[in-house]
Amino acid sequence: MPGAPCFAVREAGGVRDSGLGLTAEQMRQLFEPFYTTKAAGMGMGLVICRSIVEAHGGRLWAENSPDGGAAFHFTLPAFTEGPS
Numbered sequence: 001m002p003g004a005p006c007f008a009v010r011e012a013g014g015v016r017d018s019g020l021g022l023t024a025e026q027m028r029q030l031f032e033p034f035y036t037t038k039a040a041g042m043g044m045g046l047v048i049c050r051s052i053v054e055a056h057g058g059r060l061w062a063e064n065s066p067d068g069g070a071a072f073h074f075t076l077p078a079f080t081e082g083p084s
Contacts, residue, residue, distance in 0.1 A: 014073035021064040030062055 022030065029035040031050050036043035046060075053060040058076035065071040 011078040012073065012075045014071060016065050016071040017069040018067075019069045021068060022062065022070045027062065031060075 026037065031046050032043075033047050034043040046062075050060045053074050053076065056076055058074055060072070060074040062070055062072045
């Protein structure tokens with residue numbers, strides 16, 4: 001269809017820290033509601049972030065960085081104009 005939107009291209013982003021990284025147990029629970037490692041944390045931030053990203057057709061995940069620390073990545077479909 002001329003001028004139709006196309007969502008084949010993906011945009012990616014992320015953030016990384018230089019801490020100790022995540023344990024296997026933390027990785028399993030990271031995106032579970034009410035899981036937190038903070039004394040005053042609610043444990044909803046990553047749950048909400050993942051929900052928003054997935055609602056827009058994307059993906060959010062975490063992994064330990066080879067250089068140390070934790071890395072959080074996401075992808076989202078990018079809007080491009082279809083052929084005219």
